[in-house]
Amino acid sequence: MDLQRTETYQEIISQTIAWEEAINVVRQTTPAFHTQWQSGHITNAIFTGCGSTYYLSLSAASFFQEMTGIPSRAVPAGELYLYPQANIPDRERTMLVAISRSGGTSETVAAVQRFQRQGSGIVVVISNYPDSPLAQLGDHAILIPAGREKSVAQTRSFASMYLAVTAFTAGLVNRNDLVDEMAGLPALGNRSINNYHDTAREIGENLDIDRFYFLGSGDRYGLACEASLKMKEMTLTHSEPFHFLEFRHGPMAMVTPSSQIVGLLSETRRTHEKAVLDEMHTLGARILSLGESETMVNFDSRLPEEIRNVLYLPVLQLLACSRSVAKGLNPDQPAHLNAVVSLDL
Template identity: 40%
Template sequence: MKNAGANTYNEINSQTVVWEQSLERISKVDFGSFPRGQDFNQIIFTGCGSTYYLSLWAARATQLRTGWVCLAVPSSELFLCPEAWLVPSRKNLIVAISRSGSTTETIKALKMCNQRGCDASIVVTCYPDSELAGLSNAVVALPHAQEKSIAQTRSFTSMMLGVSHITSNSYPETLPQRLSEQLSFIVQRDRDTASTYGKDDKISRFFFLGSGSRYGLACEAMLKMKEMSLSYAEAYHFLEFRHGPMSMVNENSLVIGLMSPELNPLEFNVLQDMKGLGSQVMAIGPVEFEKNFKELDHFIPIDFDDFAMLGEVLYLPILQLLAFERALANGHDPDNPHNLTSVVVLEA
């Protein structure tokens, strides 16, 4: 296929520039006028597909950072079963996330929450003039991250940056450049790794593991692999993987662990066990722990510096490239995933 995946490839590789542009725009947002998380009993992050997985990451990362009670709920669940999530006696802050701002379920969810008297909302989107953005007085808009391709890549990571600033916007002025430089270094160093594993026709099963906030990122990596390449891919919490799912592991598997910054030995033990079952094993984690992972097939070290929760965007670009390379190897066009459209719009 001539020029297959050209848009997706450009969008993945443009993140070094787009992150700087997005952070520059975020720096001009008046977060002082936004609802304050500490004023609410719970914060509900909501979205669909990729942005639901972004919500999973955001809820855990935000609660870990602030101590605020946070939940992640698919937008469809929020408007179909509101009683399961909204407690009338509790003050709720809704954070609605949508690349397009036109996703029907997320619009319905926020409208329903507004009608039920939810106390406040924040919208994170790449389209400042979208319908969803018009439903809230607090909007983080990231137009530089808009995409031509269907699968979310730079929009996802840029919206992660936007969400991170909801809880704190007191980051060093040098952060955008340093974060961009770190990404550029990782992509240049590990691009061939993504290509090698993506093209390896012995691998037919991909498993992505993560704990805490990184479980949401593992889910997003799984979705990218499924969307772009139509490959068998699953995501699990690290230790949950032993409770049944590891029965699918064999010599045709690749297990990828998104490691905790504190290097939890129980996570590492899971990867050792999967290697013992014949799987190829890759880990992505802090650079200072590189010596601990020599017995695995591959380790991608990341220098998280003092990026705090912002630094977790660095887990994803190589995994996006892995899905891209697998798509091409399978004869698929990453720009046009099977059966999918950029926006899901439901009939009234």
């Protein structure tokens, strides 16, 4: 199979069109929601999804709490559905942000419906499908058709919804300056794809590597989770995400010379994060570092740290996609999986 002929590859390299749409959609729709938000007296926020969109929720919740000061958490939709008491605070007015590419994932729909029956608060939906069941349920919906995909594994859909939630959050707290700066991201994404396309292929096609560990802290932990899931889905390779400092507390027992450690470095805490990568290098692991500067993959974006995280995604998606083809697999159709999971709940 030729890498460039796969849907997944085409969806990855063309994704910045969906980034652009995501930012524009949020610019156009957030003002209408802003009044509801200001009068809503929201005391906490829950971000939910399944698989990739749960990982998106982890990053989104971290960013949302930092920006708004409102306690925010990510919960897998299946857990929110099965264990609402352990996850939805009593006596609080909650904003539930439900994220689903298809807008039809059964647990996410069921969790939202139960939340609404209980009258717990407001629901915001983020999806790539305007006609989906979830889109109809939301008090507010952010819909980005340009993120739609033919592949089962989410790549540009993920990035588009991630950018949408970032811009949405900035808009809610009147940081339109940040939303304006985000307009530079598509061009930066294209540059990063061009500059590091070959780096991603080189590591992806190296089949001496038999395990991947993706390290990310703060807002970047969810992105590390997502990068790890791409590796599993597309390449059937063992891979796991960890918070940087957590990796030392047990998981590093698994480090071997055939391990690839991928570090999603921040600027502000890079000393602590880089120390983990250096220690793993001395244990024999291969290291790939990504970040704004002085890393193996540099974004050189000059954008504020809190809005440029989407730049970590394309290179890591390309890495998984090229490994998939190098292993003789089809990245468009992962083993055992379907694009939408439907359960009877």
